[in-house]
Amino acid sequence: MSVLSIEDVSVDRAGLPVVRGVSLRVDEGAVTVLLGANGAGKTTLLEGVSGAIPLSSGEIRLGDERIDRLRAWRRARAGLAHVEQDRAVFRELSTLDNLRAACRSGRRPDRVLELFPELRKQLDAPAGLLSGGEQQMLVVGRALLGEPRFLLVDEMSLGLAPIVVERLATAVRVLADDGVGVLLVEQFAALALGIADRAYVMARGEVVFSGDVAELRADEDLLRALYLGETPSESGA
Numbered sequence: 001m002s003v004l005s006i007e008d009v010s011v012d013r014a015g016l017p018v019v020r021g022v023s024l025r026v027d028e029g030a031v032t033v034l035l036g037a038n039g040a041g042k043t044t045l046l047e048g049v050s051g052a053i054p055l056s057s058g059e060i061r062l063g064d065e066r067i068d069r070l071r072a073w074r075r076a077r078a079g080l081a082h083v084e085q086d087r088a089v090f091r092e093l094s095t096l097d098n099l100r101a102a103c104r105s106g107r108r109p110d111r112v113l114e115l116f117p118e119l120r121k122q123l124d125a126p127a128g129l130l131s132g133g134e135q136q137m138l139v140v141g142r143a144l145l146g147e148p149r150f151l152l153v154d155e156m157s158l159g160l161a162p163i164v165v166e167r168l169a170t171a172v173r174v175l176a177d178d179g180v181g182v183l184l185v186e187q188f189a190a191l192a193l194g195i196a197d198r199a200y201v202m203a204r205g206e207v208v209f210s211g212d213v214a215e216l217r218a219d220e221d222l223l224r225a226l227y228l229g230e231t232p233s234e235s236g237a
């Protein structure tokens with residue numbers, strides 16, 4: 001089994017250490033969730049892993065390949081996709097053209113339309129006119145067309161209705177069951193824990209919990225802090 005392995009990674013923002021010595025592993029065919037309050041450093045960690053910003057130290061391995069010194073596009077080519085928080089689509093292009101633009105040569109967007117049949121009726125519509133949920137499906141779909149082995153997903157639920165969020169969560173679970181390793185960042189625990197196999201919690205730039213989902217569910221103090229959007233105390237984690 002292939003693993004995305006993040007080892008003792010630190011990332012600075014504006015000269016300040018925002019992610020400090022974080023280690024975590026993402027297994028192929030599983031959903032690994034990364035939880036934590038606002039400002040814990042989750043987005044910064046994902047950006048460091050995908051290569052959007054540099055690490056200040058640490059190593060990242062995708063399978064046997066060390067990727068932390070590669071440029072972002074080479075990490076993508078090695079099999080890493082990053083769905084960022086901003087839900088960026090080409091707003092004037094149609095849904096279909098958005099998908100086509102992301103296809104590796106010779107590939108067709110069929111797999112995405114199987115996963116998100118909602119997009120079929122919107123294929124000719126400008127992507128900027130899709131609902132928030134459909135745009136998120138399109139963004140995830142575009143990421144899949146690069147045929148990633150590992151997918152980093154940053155707060156896909158932001159601002160979406162609960163029913164749409166559930167739909168997206170189900171799709172993420174299907175992807176993992178198809179073999180993709182998913183690292184899912186979520187600010188709120190309920191949705192993520194429902195589809196995850198393994199969980200990490202960050203606070204103030206560090207990992208304060210790692211374990212399987214059942215273990216986290218049993219940690220009432222930590223869960224309460226997460227549901228309330230608080231920063232869990234390190235002693236309690």
Ligand SMILES: Nc1ncnc2c1ncn2[C@@H]1O[C@H](COP(=O)(O)OP(=O)(O)OP(=O)(O)O)[C@@H](O)[C@H]1O
Binds near residue numbers: 013014018038040
């Ligand atoms: N571009 C930036 N320049 C300077 N500081 C930044 C920048 N982006 C984030 N930070 C700071 O880094 C810290 C971690 O932010 P980050 O967005 O990684 O946390 P997060 O856990 O993803 O939180 P959220 O759930 O709010 O997105 C915060 O203190 C934030 O203010």
